[in-house]
Amino acid sequence: MSSTKKPKQATRADVAKMAGVSESTVSYALTGVRPISDETRERIEEAMKTLGYVPNAMAQALASKKSGLLALLFPVGERGFDETDFEYVEAATAAAAEDGYQLLLWPNAVEDVASLRKIVAQGLVEGVLLMEVRAQDPRVEVLRDSGTPFCLIGRTDDSQDLTFVDADFSQWGPMALHHLLDLGHTNIGVISMSSDLLEAGYGPGVRTEKPLLDLAKRLGITITIKHAKATIRAGREAFEELTAEQPDITALIGFNEPALIGALEVAGARGINIPEDLSMLSFGISDEAENMTVPAQTTIGVDGRELGRMAAQYLVARLNGDKKSVLQYLTQPQFVDRGSTGLAPLGQK
Amino acid sequence: MSSTKKPKQATRADVAKMAGVSESTVSYALTGVRPISDETRERIEEAMKTLGYVPNAMAQALASKKSGLLALLFPVGERGFDETDFEYVEAATAAAAEDGYQLLLWPNAVEDVASLRKIVAQGLVEGVLLMEVRAQDPRVEVLRDSGTPFCLIGRTDDSQDLTFVDADFSQWGPMALHHLLDLGHTNIGVISMSSDLLEAGYGPGVRTEKPLLDLAKRLGITITIKHAKATIRAGREAFEELTAEQPDITALIGFNEPALIGALEVAGARGINIPEDLSMLSFGISDEAENMTVPAQTTIGVDGRELGRMAAQYLVARLNGDKKSVLQYLTQPQFVDRGSTGLAPLGQK
DNA sequence: CTGTTAGCGCCTTCAT
DNA sequence: ATGAAGGCGCTAACAG
Numbered sequence: 001m002s003s004t005k006k007p008k009q010a011t012r013a014d015v016a017k018m019a020g021v022s023e024s025t026v027s028y029a030l031t032g033v034r035p036i037s038d039e040t041r042e043r044i045e046e047a048m049k050t051l052g053y054v055p056n057a058m059a060q061a062l063a064s065k066k067s068g069l070l071a072l073l074f075p076v077g078e079r080g081f082d083e084t085d086f087e088y089v090e091a092a093t094a095a096a097a098e099d100g101y102q103l104l105l106w107p108n109a110v111e112d113v114a115s116l117r118k119i120v121a122q123g124l125v126e127g128v129l130l131m132e133v134r135a136q137d138p139r140v141e142v143l144r145d146s147g148t149p150f151c152l153i154g155r156t157d158d159s160q161d162l163t164f165v166d167a168d169f170s171q172w173g174p175m176a177l178h179h180l181l182d183l184g185h186t187n188i189g190v191i192s193m194s195s196d197l198l199e200a201g202y203g204p205g206v207r208t209e210k211p212l213l214d215l216a217k218r219l220g221i222t223i224t225i226k227h228a229k230a231t232i233r234a235g236r237e238a239f240e241e242l243t244a245e246q247p248d249i250t251a252l253i254g255f256n257e258p259a260l261i262g263a264l265e266v267a268g269a270r271g272i273n274i275p276e277d278l279s280m281l282s283f284g285i286s287d288e289a290e291n292m293t294v295p296a297q298t299t300i301g302v303d304g305r306e307l308g309r310m311a312a313q314y315l316v317a318r319l320n321g322d323k324k325s326v327l328q329y330l331t332q333p334q335f336v337d338r339g340s341t342g343l344a345p346l347g348q349k
Numbered sequence: 350m351s352s353t354k355k356p357k358q359a360t361r362a363d364v365a366k367m368a369g370v371s372e373s374t375v376s377y378a379l380t381g382v383r384p385i386s387d388e389t390r391e392r393i394e395e396a397m398k399t400l401g402y403v404p405n406a407m408a409q410a411l412a413s414k415k416s417g418l419l420a421l422l423f424p425v426g427e428r429g430f431d432e433t434d435f436e437y438v439e440a441a442t443a444a445a446a447e448d449g450y451q452l453l454l455w456p457n458a459v460e461d462v463a464s465l466r467k468i469v470a471q472g473l474v475e476g477v478l479l480m481e482v483r484a485q486d487p488r489v490e491v492l493r494d495s496g497t498p499f500c501l502i503g504r505t506d507d508s509q510d511l512t513f514v515d516a517d518f519s520q521w522g523p524m525a526l527h528h529l530l531d532l533g534h535t536n537i538g539v540i541s542m543s544s545d546l547l548e549a550g551y552g553p554g555v556r557t558e559k560p561l562l563d564l565a566k567r568l569g570i571t572i573t574i575k576h577a578k579a580t581i582r583a584g585r586e587a588f589e590e591l592t593a594e595q596p597d598i599t600a601l602i603g604f605n606e607p608a609l610i611g612a613l614e615v616a617g618a619r620g621i622n623i624p625e626d627l628s629m630l631s632f633g634i635s636d637e638a639e640n641m642t643v644p645a646q647t648t649i650g651v652d653g654r655e656l657g658r659m660a661a662q663y664l665v666a667r668l669n670g671d672k673k674s675v676l677q678y679l680t681q682p683q684f685v686d687r688g689s690t691g692l693a694p695l696g697q698k
Numbered sequence: 699c700t701g702t703t704a705g706c707g708c709c710t711t712c713a714t
Numbered sequence: 715a716t717g718a719a720g721g722c723g724c725t726a727a728c729a730g
Contacts, residue, residue: 007496009470022717054470058411059707062722086435093454103454105442121358121403147355360723371701408723411706
């Protein structure tokens with residue numbers, strides 16, 4: 001058996017002995033919390049190097065009450081992780097690492113408040129990042145009275161005094177309308193998410209829809225909305241209903257990725273050219289996912305990486321005792337033109 | 350300020366005092382490592398409940414040398430996290446959780462061996478999961494002589510005595526050929542990954558290509574391979590070259606997601622119908638990504654979730670002292686028919 | 699069945 | 715500028 005057994009890690013005591021100093025001096029040399037003579041510092045550093053000393057994370061955490069760990073709470077069973085979610089994770093991980101923190105992935109059902117309470121009580125993590133936040137989210141209360149700092153990606157209805165980062169959904173509709181109106185579209189269809197989601201208070205949905213409708217009315221744009229489940233099939237049906245009701249629609253806004261694919265399929269089958277016959281613009285779909293559709297979709301959406309990064313940074317700010325009364329960030333909508341919108345066809349009445 | 354301050358967590362000592370027993374008895378009541386009279390157990394449990402006691406993870410880890418944490422080392426900067434990678438993560442997280450372990454996300458450049466060494470020396474994690482394994486992977490040696498148990502997702506060239514899970518790439522080509530041959534295709538194009546990747550020994554590439562070519566030769570199938578970079582543009586060019594060289598191709602195998610999209614675009618522009626005029630089959634693209642293309646692609650690939658799950662389970666097995674000399678797992682290729690392949694058109698000679 | 703006693707490896711307040 | 719000593723909260727022998 002050439003299998004190497006666990007080599008014993010050098011401990012602070014070993015370093016102290018070898019350098020001929022006390023253990024605490026070694027600690028101070030490490031943290032720089034108090035002045036050390038250059039000479040002893042060198043001896044210590046050399047000892048550390050030859051011993052390959054690395055402070056033990058557990059002991060450090062236990063003694064200092066600082067684990068350097070953050071939890072990223074992500075919901076399981078919901079609608080599963082999608083690509084955008086993943087952008088958060090990656091960006092948050094990187095941002096946390098820059099500040100010396102590691103991210104722990106914690107799969108947790110939103111309703112499972114009991115184990116969340118237990119999890120934070122364990123004292124493993126210093127702070128928590130929450131994904132897939134609901135309008136009324138039971139996890140918030142648990143975290144709040146556990147005293148653990150946390151930051152939401154998304155927000156609750158009642159989040160004035162919470163730390164969060166979110167997309168500024170209220171701007172999506174107006175931005176889309178301006179873009180389409182500039183191209184001459186005045187009769188626009190929308191394939192949005194299911195009514196169930198909206199009625200459940202799903203933030204992106206409710207925050208987007210009203211400003212869109214309000215502005216359309218003021219601008220005199222005709223809007224026809226269809227709510228569809230998040231399936232390709234539902235998208236096909238929605239598109240068919242939409243075009244039956246409003247044959248003169250010249251542009252389509254989608255806020256429902258799978259349904260949009262369905263609409264694309266039907267349009268393709270009917271020989272509708274995009275953007276010559278119909279302009280398409282889609283909301284909130286991640287860059288990569290959107291590149292997959294043929295043709296690629298012009299998009300107004302959220303920069304997942306920015307959100308993830310900001311979330312981690314805000315959380316760390318809280319940990320470092322940032323006393324700003326409020327730490328909240330709304331990302332500007334991200335417009336990516338992939339050529340699926342164009343001038344409105346003429347002669348549509 | 351109604352802001353709740355960190356409530357002091359009850360400690361084992363508190364429980365012991367309240368229950369009128371010694372501290373160690375509390376521990377034993379928790380772990381069940383030694384018999385406790387029903388009566389004292391009840392007193393203890395009640396005390397725990399009223400105090401809301403939860404064992405401190407750090408202290409537990411320090412004393413027992415078991416943190417309950419696993420690291421998932423994922424490479425940054427490479428080609429970025431894609432959706433399939435994410436399936437590993439999600440599945441591994443879930444599987445680890447079932448065994449009582451948490452997954453720590455550790456972004457780490459493959460070459461950054463120094464910080465990897467440091468990371469494991471910290472003693473934070475009990476084991477490591479490695480993603481994006483290279484044919485020659487410097488991280489393996491570091492882990493091996495750190496004595497930290499680890500499991501690869503993928504494998505190195507020299508992995509006889511390593512613990513790993515990987516797809517059985519050698520079967521992909523044959524499976525694809527059989528499928529296409531059954532439909533009457535004997536002149537097949539391949540848009541594969543860049544030669545750079547292959548020359549660097551990228552496992553999925555090299556392990557797939559040779560068996561594919563070998564079997565094609567034996568079956569008398571004409572294969573024309575184009576290597577393209579992972580971009581849509583490169584895919585367009587590859588497809589154009591391919592069809593210029595071999596106008597009689599009736600089927601196309603893609604092993605390069607973005608390039609495949611490019612090929613699809615060109616095909617669409619030329620009015621080539623799939624699968625009537627051209628059958629398409631794609632390798633190793635994740636389910637979700639594949640559903641995004643229009644038309645959807647028939648795929649031979651890997652079940653990312655299975656891999657992630659197995660990886661976590663194998664690692665935990667190692668941690669639990671599973672002495673099986675070898676723990677290695679190859680997943681069967683996963684064939685998903687999405688209708689992009691069909692009978693070869695006639696009269697192509 | 700239960701209690702006592704060392705640690706685990708490090709941080710930190712007190713001394714000097 | 716440096717040491718000594720007392721925890722942090724828990725595990726795991728060692729004693730009854």
